[in-house]
Amino acid sequence: MPADGNNQPSTSKPSFFGRVLSVLIKATVLLVLLFVFDKLLPNMSQQTQSFVVTKWQQLSLLQQAPPTQNSLPSPLPNQHLTDTWGAARSQGRSHEGIDIFAPRNTPIQATTQGIVKKVGENTLGGRIVVVAGPGGAGHYYAHLEDYADIAPNDWVNKGDIIGYVGDSGNAKGTPPHVHYGIYINGSAVNPYPLLQKK
Ligand SMILES: [Zn+2]
DSSP, X not given: OHHHHHHHHHHHHHHHHHHHXXXXXXXXXXXXXXXXXXXXXXXXOHHHHHHHHHHHHHHHHXXXXXXXXXXXXXXXXXXXXXXXXXXXXXXXXXXXXXXXXXXXXXXXXXXXXXXEEEEEEETTTEEEEEEEOGGGOXXXXXXXXXXXXXXXXXXXXXXXXXEEEBXXXXXXXXOOEEEEEEEETTEEEOSGGGXXXX
């Protein structure tokens, strides 16, 4: 008994203290990390914070599947949809999207959640908005009369207003409409089958 009693503590004591020590070290490291984050986060510049948030949002969008058949609400939910994909356009181009007609200034709704990539102008599209959505798909809205209050890197949810129907760009003088295009892996795909029909 005395031998056992002597033996036991001599072998179990160091491992017990060893375990206590390792728990203490882990707790200390955790406390130090918490302290560092607590001091660091408020001091992180707005730019760094939004960069981190945007990267996180991009990653989560890439995890999601790109649009599938009948999965997207229309950017103009109350307007009739016609499949105008592939119709002939000037200079031998073919129509890489669909046109949805509506009275001037009708609000245009984002068809997916995503990150605003572009709010600006180009020759053909006039005033345009590009949103990067689930699966990295690009959503292109063109011929806007005006933009909503959005800027590049903003997050939008499905249904958020991104702009207003117009006839800017090469649509000047035609009945106001939104040109809606979807780009998957950089190639234009026909939005019509992907949009929900009523
Ligand atoms: Zn068009």
